[in-house]
């Protein structure tokens with residue numbers, strides 16, 4: 001998924017090259033806000049383990065937290081900040097409804113998502 005729509009056509013490697021230039025404060029990328037946006041974009045595309053999401057997910061504010069395998073299914077885990085109601089999401093298919101979510105849920109995929117979001121400093 002994409003955090004910043006202006007970068008949707010860039011590959012992860014291109015984004016990382018831009019981040020390097022931006023962090024070095026050279027040329028047109030010498031902008032701390034742009035650096036933050038680039039880092040969010042990179043983080044949203046790769047989980048903690050450098051994985052990519054398995055399924056389509058169209059929320060632009062979610063941060064991808066990596067994949068999680070449980071009882072033969074693979075889940076894509078996300079943290080969604082939503083205004084005032086942050087939550088975690090575990091997606092198991094491409095269809096819009098193929099996910100479960102909730103901060104209070106005891107679903108193992110959501111418990112894992114909460115733990116990863118906390119570790120990443122998102123909660």
Ligand SMILES: [Zn+2]
Nearest residue numbers: 059061062080
């Ligand atoms: Zn979201």
